[in-house]
Amino acid sequence: MxxxxxxxxxxxxxxxxxxxxxxxxxxxxxxxxxxxxxxxxxxxxxxxxxxxxxxxxxxxxxxxxxxxxxxxxxxxxxxxxxxxxxxxxxxxxxLRKRDKKREKTRAEQAAQRKKKMTEPVVLDAPKRGNGRRKRQRQVKATLKQQESQQKFKEREEAQRKAQTS
CATH class of the missing domain: 3.30.720.10 (Signal recognition particle alu RNA binding heterodimer, srp9/1)
Known part of the structure; x- marks a missing residue:
């Protein structure tokens, strides 16, 4: 110095x-x-x-x-x-000015993802006949939602462990 x-x-x-x-x-x-x-x-x-x-x-x-x-x-x-x-x-x-519009859209997208993850998927289509594909999509969405909720829980656990140690 x-x-x-x-x-x-x-x-x-x-x-x-x-x-x-x-x-x-x-x-x-x-x-x-x-x-x-x-x-x-x-x-x-x-x-x-x-x-x-x-x-x-x-x-x-x-x-x-x-x-x-x-x-x-x-x-x-x-x-x-x-x-x-x-x-x-x-x-x-x-210095750059903050891009508030981009931040707002990102926040809205994050809120939509969180809402989609917490909102339960309703299985209301028939197993056979008309609407079978709709039911298959709903089942797939349910599995995907459960998977994302599991990943979210794992990330939270990892953050808690990192904070305590």
């Missing part, structure tokens, strides 16, 4: 956003730095007024070889956040 000054950090972040514009992921972390050797436990606000100001640490990685960070002093924080926010707004224009 490479520690750089604030301006270099912003310029490297801009270059990283440009390089991963078509494909890639960037992780940004932002946290408060505590003083060396001090506990990270937060004190009660009523117990003592802490007048110390803490620096902020910002880290960036793309999951590969690009890893760098910067420390921002409390006095420079507003200026830095203005530049950082403008950079993020300018760089996140390539």
């Amino acid at each position: 490479q520690l750089v000054d604030n301006d270099t950090f912003l310029s490297q972040l801009t270059a990283l956003f440009d390089s991963s514009k078509d494909k890639g992921t960037i992780w940004l972390t932002h946290k408060r730095l505590s003083y060396d050797g001090e506990d990270a436990v937060m004190a009660d606000a009523q117990a003592s007024e802490d007048s110390r100001e803490y620096r902020c640490l910002l880290r960036v990685t793309d999951g590969g070889s690009n890893k760098f960070s910067t420390e921002v002093e409390p006095g420079q924080l507003e200026k830095f956040h203005a530049a950082y926010g403008a950079l993020l707004k300018a760089s996140m224009t390539t």
Whole structure:
């Protein structure tokens, strides 16, 4: 991890956003730095007024070889956040909008499949004569439904076992 000054950090972040514009992921972390050797436990606000100001640490990685960070002093924080926010707004224009129509149709299809799986198939056609084929289709649908219900139960059991272990 490479520690750089604030301006270099912003310029490297801009270059990283440009390089991963078509494909890639960037992780940004932002946290408060505590003083060396001090506990990270937060004190009660009523117990003592802490007048110390803490620096902020910002880290960036793309999951590969690009890893760098910067420390921002409390006095420079507003200026830095203005530049950082403008950079993020300018760089996140390539994000895709969610396709809500496709999500809605998938949800509807899933609901139909679930309803079809839980609704019992009624065998009301005669065994012989007219309607025999209809009965055969109903029997086939019943068997298929039982099979899908069994697979669903097996998947649920596997998920329960995975969660408990």
